[in-house]
Amino acid sequence: MSTIAAAPAAATTSAVLEVDRLHVEFSTEGGCVMAVKDVSFTLGRGEILALVGESGCGKSTVAMSIPRLLGDTRARIEGSIRLDGVDLATLSERQMRHVRGKDISVVFQEPMTSLNPAYTIGRQIVEVIRQHEKVKRSAAMRRAVELLALVGIPDARRRLSAFPHELSGGMRQRVMIAIAVACDPKVIIADEPTTALDVTIQAGVLDIFRRLRDTLGTAIVLITHDLGVVAEVADSVAVMYAGRVVEQCSTGEIFARPAHPYTRGLLGALPSRALMRGGRRRLADIAGVVPPPTVDPDECQFAPRCPRATAACVAARPPLAPFVPGHRVACIHAGGEETA
Amino acid sequence: MIRFSLRTVGLAAITLVLASIVIFIGVRLLPGDPAQVLAGEQASPELLAAIREQFGLDQPLWVQYLRYVGEALQGNLGMSTRNNIPVTDLLLQRLPVTLELTALALAVAIIVGVSAGIVSAVKQGRFPDYVANGLGLIGLSVPSFWLGLIAILLFSVTWHVLPASGFVPFTTDPAGNLRGMVLPALVLGVGLSAVLMRQTRSALLGQLSADYVRTARSKGVGRGTEVRHAMRNSLTTVVTVLGLQLGGLIGGAIITEQIFVLPGFGKLMVDSVSSRDYPVLQGAVLLTVTAYIVVNLLVDIAYAYLNPRIRLNGGTE
Amino acid sequence: MTAAVSAVVPARPRPQWRRIARRFLHRPMAIVGLVLVLAFIALAVVGPMLTSDPDLQDFQVVLSPPSLAHPLGTDDLGRDVLARVANGARVSLLAGVVSTAIALVVGITLGLISGFYRGWFDAVLGRIVDVLLAFPFLIFAVGLAAILGASLTNVIAALAISQVPAVIRIARGEAMSIRDQEYVSGAIADGSRDGAIILKYVLPNAASAFIVQATVAIPAAIIGEATLSFLGLGVQPPNASWGILLTGAQQYLAQAPYLAVFPGLAIALTTLGFNLLGDGLRDALDPKGHR
Ligand SMILES: Nc1ncnc2c1ncn2[C@@H]1O[C@H](COP(=O)(O)OP(=O)(O)O)[C@@H](O)[C@H]1O
Ligand SMILES: [Mg+2]
Numbered sequence: 001m002s003t004i005a006a007a008p009a010a011a012t013t014s015a016v017l018e019v020d021r022l023h024v025e026f027s028t029e030g031g032c033v034m035a036v037k038d039v040s041f042t043l044g045r046g047e048i049l050a051l052v053g054e055s056g057c058g059k060s061t062v063a064m065s066i067p068r069l070l071g072d073t074r075a076r077i078e079g080s081i082r083l084d085g086v087d088l089a090t091l092s093e094r095q096m097r098h099v100r101g102k103d104i105s106v107v108f109q110e111p112m113t114s115l116n117p118a119y120t121i122g123r124q125i126v127e128v129i130r131q132h133e134k135v136k137r138s139a140a141m142r143r144a145v146e147l148l149a150l151v152g153i154p155d156a157r158r159r160l161s162a163f164p165h166e167l168s169g170g171m172r173q174r175v176m177i178a179i180a181v182a183c184d185p186k187v188i189i190a191d192e193p194t195t196a197l198d199v200t201i202q203a204g205v206l207d208i209f210r211r212l213r214d215t216l217g218t219a220i221v222l223i224t225h226d227l228g229v230v231a232e233v234a235d236s237v238a239v240m241y242a243g244r245v246v247e248q249c250s251t252g253e254i255f256a257r258p259a260h261p262y263t264r265g266l267l268g269a270l271p272s273r274a275l276m277r278g279g280r281r282r283l284a285d286i287a288g289v290v291p292p293p294t295v296d297p298d299e300c301q302f303a304p305r306c307p308r309a310t311a312a313c314v315a316a317r318p319p320l321a322p323f324v325p326g327h328r329v330a331c332i333h334a335g336g337e338e339t340a
Numbered sequence: 341m342i343r344f345s346l347r348t349v350g351l352a353a354i355t356l357v358l359a360s361i362v363i364f365i366g367v368r369l370l371p372g373d374p375a376q377v378l379a380g381e382q383a384s385p386e387l388l389a390a391i392r393e394q395f396g397l398d399q400p401l402w403v404q405y406l407r408y409v410g411e412a413l414q415g416n417l418g419m420s421t422r423n424n425i426p427v428t429d430l431l432l433q434r435l436p437v438t439l440e441l442t443a444l445a446l447a448v449a450i451i452v453g454v455s456a457g458i459v460s461a462v463k464q465g466r467f468p469d470y471v472a473n474g475l476g477l478i479g480l481s482v483p484s485f486w487l488g489l490i491a492i493l494l495f496s497v498t499w500h501v502l503p504a505s506g507f508v509p510f511t512t513d514p515a516g517n518l519r520g521m522v523l524p525a526l527v528l529g530v531g532l533s534a535v536l537m538r539q540t541r542s543a544l545l546g547q548l549s550a551d552y553v554r555t556a557r558s559k560g561v562g563r564g565t566e567v568r569h570a571m572r573n574s575l576t577t578v579v580t581v582l583g584l585q586l587g588g589l590i591g592g593a594i595i596t597e598q599i600f601v602l603p604g605f606g607k608l609m610v611d612s613v614s615s616r617d618y619p620v621l622q623g624a625v626l627l628t629v630t631a632y633i634v635v636n637l638l639v640d641i642a643y644a645y646l647n648p649r650i651r652l653n654g655g656t657e
Numbered sequence: 658m659t660a661a662v663s664a665v666v667p668a669r670p671r672p673q674w675r676r677i678a679r680r681f682l683h684r685p686m687a688i689v690g691l692v693l694v695l696a697f698i699a700l701a702v703v704g705p706m707l708t709s710d711p712d713l714q715d716f717q718v719v720l721s722p723p724s725l726a727h728p729l730g731t732d733d734l735g736r737d738v739l740a741r742v743a744n745g746a747r748v749s750l751l752a753g754v755v756s757t758a759i760a761l762v763v764g765i766t767l768g769l770i771s772g773f774y775r776g777w778f779d780a781v782l783g784r785i786v787d788v789l790l791a792f793p794f795l796i797f798a799v800g801l802a803a804i805l806g807a808s809l810t811n812v813i814a815a816l817a818i819s820q821v822p823a824v825i826r827i828a829r830g831e832a833m834s835i836r837d838q839e840y841v842s843g844a845i846a847d848g849s850r851d852g853a854i855i856l857k858y859v860l861p862n863a864a865s866a867f868i869v870q871a872t873v874a875i876p877a878a879i880i881g882e883a884t885l886s887f888l889g890l891g892v893q894p895p896n897a898s899w900g901i902l903l904t905g906a907q908q909y910l911a912q913a914p915y916l917a918v919f920p921g922l923a924i925a926l927t928t929l930g931f932n933l934l935g936d937g938l939r940d941a942l943d944p945k946g947h948r
Contacts (some may be wrong), residue, residue: 113551118572128559163648286509369804481882481929486921591795597819613803
């Protein structure tokens with residue numbers, strides 16, 4: 001597609017997005033749900049960071065808290081999220097509205113329900129353009145056609161007047177991406193953008209992200225539980241388990257030297273051949289269940305499911321510490337022998 | 341769209357035909373022999389037979405029905421037995437009053453009910469929500485004829501600000517006409533406002549937590565636009581409720597006209613029951629039911645228009 | 658459902674009545690509703706025993722405002738309004754409960770059969786229901802009352818018949834959705850008799866919908882009776898009904914406003930009670946629904 005490789009990932013200098021010690025709690029009837037605990041990462045210009053982990057480990061909560069979409073009533077958020085050095089928590093709701101859709105945009109997990117069923121595709125794309133730029137409706141419409149073409153929707157002009165239910169899931173997800181990229185955002189948060197799609201369409205969607213990164217230098221937080229997707233497009237990876245990041249490094253590292261037993265478990269069911277071909281597999285089913293999110297004991301949360309767990313694992317929670325340069329892991333056995 | 345409309349219209353037409361049969365039979369079931377009513381108590385058997393023959397009452401019921409429908413389609417609904425005026429003339433004379441009353445009440449209900457429902461949903465769990473909910477429950481519980489009496493007691497008897505009765509046609513004295521319509525329209529509109537408020541609130545609350553509203557917020561739109569997105573998808577509910585409640589509005593109009601002495605359709609209907617003026621009753625009920633079916637048809641079509649899924653698929657969901 | 662599960666017939670889900678009761682009792686407004694409804698029933702059942710004769714005329718105290726001897730005042734014939742309101746409550750309770758009970762029994766039977774078997778019966782009944790629903794409720798009731806003649810029994814009959822179509826429609830919908838559940842298909846496959854299936858599975862599972870419908874239908878019938886009587890098509894004077902009391906009050910609005918206030922308040926509070934009770938039951942039975 002593109003020959004200009006704008007930014008080789010890990011080597012970026014200035015961080016666009018810095019998430020620092022993020023904590024998110026929901027108060028529910030069943031008690032306080034600690035969905036995200038002490039999550040930190042930085043994202044450079046043109047970098048694609050993959051956030052992986054089993055369902056329920058807090059990925060979407062991280063995603064939603066970045067553009068402050070969690071709603072302030074039931075969620076308690078701590079830590080800081082900085083966009084180009086500006087702490088988003090200090091912005092008023094009005095200022096935040098200028099950030100959403102313009103600097104940070106989101107592609108949601110559910111392509112079938114994330115578009116308004118009563119509005120045409122064109123109207124929904126034009127809405128975000130005219131929200132942030134002073135342009136005429138006709139100019140915005142022309143722009144919408146370009147965007148639809150960009151995300152690979154054939155016959156774009158005619159599609160403008162289509163309603164969401166007339167499009168397939170893959171087409172809807174492309175429309176969501178068109179909306180997300182409409183205002184050339186600095187950061188796109190894509191929450192499992194391909195999970196609901198079938199394999200052939202997935203490749204096309206991932207291609208769009210890669211192209212955006214290459215041509216516009218967009219930074220992308222790509223949430224997935226598909227390691228094939230990670231191998232294909234991500235520059236770096238953060239593995240989450242029960243609300244925490246347990247391992248963080250470059251994509252090459254994670255496949256070459258997976259250090260956390262949980263990560264290895266995830267990789268276990270992934271034949272390398274499939275990896276090479278860009279084939280996709282779901283995360284392996286690791287025996288055991290995720291602990292309830294209402295408790296946060298001072299121990300390794302993965303210990304009950306871990307083949308290498310020892311008494312030391314439940315004596316204190318292992319910190320996320322450097323394993324080799326550029327590779328951090330939260331496991332006291334990380335330095336041990338490689339064969340699991 | 342066309343296929344959908346044709347089917348809907350066809351079904352409505354069948355319903356209308358069956359309803360007209362029900363009305364026709366219902367009126368025959370009313371106590372009293374129509375010929376006797378026409379001829380008076382002391383009529384001789386010969387006179388009764390003559391009248392029966394003249395009005396076709398000696399024919400089989402289905403012949404009578406077909407004849408009635410044939411005449412009705414030409415605008416002839418028979419003669420009032422009480423004052424020998426064509427029923428059609430009577431109905432046309434009373435129609436504007438009822439139309440004005442229900443239209444005003446409908447406007448009141450839509451404006452008050454829908455906006456209160458929106459405010460209540462947007463401010464869920466806060467003061468305006470409690471106020472709207474409380475008023476909604478009261479509006480739902482107070483029967484309209486009592487509300488009418490209380491309104492007359494307060495505004496006419498005690499404060500003398502609005503008339504309790506005395507209808508003047510709009511063409512004669514527009515201001516006087518409206519002054520006379522204020523209380524009836526408000527009284528009639530209260531119940532429907534309450535229903536609309538509650539339904540709008542619950543529909544909108546459901547839609548406000550939908551994924552597409554979150555998408556809208558992620559685009560950086562304000563709260564107002566978010567609510568507009570959700571409201572657009574709640575309109576189908578609002579329209580459906582309006583259609584379902586229209587019967588209540590028509591029923592309410594009967595009583596409201598009775599209380600405020602408005603010379604409308606409802607009053608005509610009740611009076612014709614007590615004076616056994618069955619041709620008038622039959623005509624009035626037939627016209628009301630026709631109007632009701634037609635409006636419900638319009639609601640169905642509006643529903644399809646508001647919901648692109650039905651519109652394009654030409655079928656039901 | 659996975660293939661492994663479909664082989665086993667899952668147990669019939671039971672509504673958890675204790676949980677529902679607890680949820681209901683946690684809502685203050687629902688309790689207010691319950692209290693209002695109980696007060697109404699008490700007024701209707703024991704009220705007439707405690708008050709004086711509602712038809713006793715006393716020309717010494719014509720149109721006298723509320724006092725110790727007559728807490729709600731007296732009407733134009735010197736009759737005690739409290740006694741007449743209590744008597745009216747009895748009429749309302751009869752009209753509301755009996756007509757709703759009849760409508761529910763008839764409507765549920767027809768609706769369940771229609772929804773369970775579908776076929777020609779369903780088609781014909783559905784058409785009839787459509788036609789009957791094309792009549793505004795009150796017009797239908799007025800027409801029936803005119804055909805049957807004005808009396809309490811006929812008002813009850815008219816209200817019952819007018820309510821049947823709506824009940825049929827609800828029962829039919831419930832029967833159709835429950836019939837498709839696995840535990841019912843399982844029972845059908847096991848060769849259980851249809852009647853037994855309807856009684857054992859369909860009816861209990863649809864019960865909550867019918868309970869909620871009853872809390873809607875009873876106040877509608879109470880207002881319906883009052884309205885018909887108010888229009889002179891229902892209970893006839895000198896019998897006391899809340900509607901009759903309001904007809905009488907209309908002439909004396911200026912001299913004796915309390916004549917209009919108390920019977921109307923009785924209707925409003927009773928209806929409010931049923932509405933709150935219905936809201937509370939709905940929330941308790943379906944906590945996820947928005948309200
Ligand atoms: N709005 C909410 N209220 C209460 N709990 C929530 C809410 N959103 C998410 N959670 C809980 O937080 C945890 C993480 O959820 P989520 O971020 O959606 O995980 P993932 O996207 O990785 O599947 C889960 O236990 C989930 O039940
Ligand atoms: Mg998620």
